[in-house]
Amino acid sequence: MSQSWIKNLSRSGYINNKDLRKIPSPMIGTILNSRYHIIRKLGQGGFGATFIAADRWQNNQHCAIKQLKPDALSPETLYLFEKEAEFLFKLGSHPQIPQLLAHFQEERVFYIVQELIEGNDLTQEIKRGQRLGETQVIKLLIEILEVLEYVHQNQVIHRDIKPANIIRRRDGKIVLIDFGGIKQVRARSANSTLLTAIIGTPGYMPIEQFNNNAHFCSDIHAVGMMGIFALTGIDPDPRIGGFPKRPQAETLWRDKAQVSQQLADVIDKMVKFDYRQRYQSATAVLAALKCLFLPHNWLCVRTLQEHYLPHDAFPFSPDGQILASGSGDKTIKLWQMSTGRKISTLKGHSDGVASLAFSPDGQILASCSSDATIKIWQVSTGREIRTLKGHSDVVMSVAFSPDEQIIVSGSSDNTIKIWQRQ
Template sequence: MNKISPQIKYFHESILQQTRLSQMCGTQELFCDRYEIVRILGRGGFGITYLAKNAVLPGQPWCVIKQLSPKVTNTSIWEKAYQRFEKEAQTLAKLGSHPQIPMLLDYFEVNGTFYLVQEYIHGYNLAYDVKRNGLKNEAEVKQFLKEILPVLEYLHENQIVHRDIKPQNLLRCKYDQRFVLIDFGAVKEELADVCENSLDSDATCTFVGTIGFAPPEQFSLRSVYGSDIYALGMTCLYLLTGKGPLEFAYDHNTDEVCWQKEVKVSNSFAKILGKMLKISLKERFQTIDEVKRALDLEEYVPSLTQCLTIQSPKVNNKTKAQEPSSQKYVPYIQRTAIAIREWKEKRQEKAAFNNLKQYLH
C-alpha cells in the first residue's frame, strides 16, 4: 500500500478545513468552540473572509474572520510562512489602536490554515456609496482625502504599506461617519514572499493588490509608500467618475491613465491628481506629507494667483493727506514695532509667492 507523504496529507487537511468552515455558514455549529459563522463576505487568492459572531461573549459581538491559506506542501516552507504570519499579525494588533483601522481581536492556526479575527465595522464601502448616492464633486473628494490621508500617514510612519487601497476597502462607519481602512495586503504579501523565495515547486505565488489600482512596481512585490498614493489617486478617479481603472484609456507611450477629459475639477486639483497617478516613482508624490502640503497650498491658489496679477495701488495726494503729519512725534518703540510688523508682512508675502510659483510650475 502506498503511503501518503506528511506534506501532502497536511495540504489536504488545509483544503478540508477551508471547505468545512464554509459549510458552517448559517448553522449553530461553533468554529473553535466560540465563533458562529454567519456568511461569506468575500473570496480572494489567499482565502475567504467570513462574517461571524463570538458566541461566548456577552451580546455575541460581530467580528470578521479572515482565512489565509498559503498553498505550500513543504513543511519547512509552511513553518516560515507561519512565522511571517505571526509577525504581521502582531503588527496589525499594534496598528489597531488607531480609530480608522479595525482592531485585531485574535489570530491562530488550525490544520495549516491561518486565521485573523478582526473588529466588524458597521457601515458601507465607497463603491456602494457611489452606486447609491452618485458621483462625488471636487470638494467632496478633497474632504475624503483630508480624512483618509492621516491614517495612511500613520501606517507609513509604522513602515507599513497597505498594498490594496480601493473603494471596496474603504468603509464609512454607520455610527460616527469616520472612514475605516480594511483588508491590509501586508500579511498576504509576506506569505507570497515566502513562496517566491522558496524552492518548493508546488508553491503558488500570488500578486497582492487589485489590478488597475496597483501601480507597476507592485506587480514585482516591491511595494513602496508611493504605491498607496497611486492607488488612492485611482480611488479619487472612481469617486469622480464611477469608473474603475480598467474602464479608462491609457497612454501607449507612458502607460498613464487618460482621465483628464473624464472629470470636472480645477486646474490646481488636477495637478495634484496627476502627480498622484504618475507611473514614474520619481515624478509621483513620495510621501503622504507631500500630498497634504499640496492640498493645503491648493486652497490658497485662487487668492494668491489674484495677488500676483494685482498691481500695488499708487499713493495719491488724498492718501498722503490722510497720513499722519511727518511733524507728529512717534515714539522710538512704536516706530520699531511698525517696522518689524511691515518686515514680517513682506517676508510672508514673499514666501507665499515663491510657494505659489513652485506649485504652478
C-alpha cells in the same frame, strides 16, 4: 500557535495549494477555536473567505473572521503569519483601523479575528457613471490619506486600497480594512523556490507592485486612482472600465472630468507611472491637497434671478452638480451648476421656505417653511413625496442623518423633532 504543528510541517517541508483546496470553508453554525460561532458569510476572495461570528467568550459580541488559505504552508509561512498579525495588532490601535482581537490556526488554515465595522464601503459613494464634485473628492482623499499616513509611519504598505476596502462608519468616519500584507504569506517549497502572491487590484495597483516591488508611494497611486474614479465616474479596473495611456504609460483622464488645474496636477503626480516621480509620502500629498483649501480671491461668474426675499437656504447636492434655493416666494428652485440653467421649480409650501437639505445620496430634498411643515421632494422629477406635520410654528432648519433614515427638524415652537423613515 501550535509548536507541534510547526514541527510536523518541518518534517514534510511544506503543504502546497493542492492540499489546501481540499480544506472547506467553515459552514454556518460552525464554532472555530472553541469560541467563534460562525453566523454568516460576508465575502469570498482568492485567499479565503470572510465571516461574521459571535464571540461566545464575550457575550456573543459580533466580530469579523478572515480565513486565509496561502499558496503553501511551511514553518516560514507560520513565522510570516505571526509577523503580519503583530503589524495588525499595532495598527489596530488607530481608531480608523479595525482592532485585531485574535489570530489562530485550525485544520491547517489561518484565521484573523478583527473588530466588526458597521457601515457601508465606498462603493456606495464612488460609483460607475456618477461624478463627485471636486470639493467632495478633495475631502475624501484627505480622509483616506490621514489614515494612510499613520499606516506608513508604522512601516506598513497596505497594497490593496480601493473603494471596497474602505468603510464609511455610521459616525461618518472612514475605516481602512483588508490590508494586503496579511494575504502575502509566503513559503519555500522543497526546492527553495519562493512562492509569492501578487497583492492588489488591477487599475489601482501600479506597475512596480505588480512586479512585487511595492513602495509606500504604491498606496498613493491607488488613492490617486480612487480620486480619478470619483471625478470621472469611470472605474479604473481595465476589466470593466479603465483609461487610455500615453506612450509613457501615464493615465489619460483629465478630459473626462470637470476638475481644476490645481487638483488635476496633484492627482497626476500621485499616479505617475514611474514611482520615483510620485509623491513619496502621504504627508506630502496631504500638504498639497490642503493647500487647495486656502483662501483665494472670489469672482462672480453667474447671477441667478427669479426669486425674491431669499432665505438662508442654498445647499449643493452631494456631487456638487445641483444647487437648490429656497425663497420667501414659497417656492424651491433647482439649478444645474455647470450651466446655470434652472432645472425645475418645486411648489407646495404655503409660506416662505426657511431651509433645505439634500439626502447624502442626492436623490431626496427636504424643505421646511414658515407654514410649520416639512416637505420631502424627489430631486430627479421635482415631485413632492410627503408632507410632515407636527410643529406648531415656523420650522427653521432641517437635516438628514448619514444613513438617510432620519430627518431632524428644528422649530420656533422650541422643539426639535426626529422623523424616522418607515
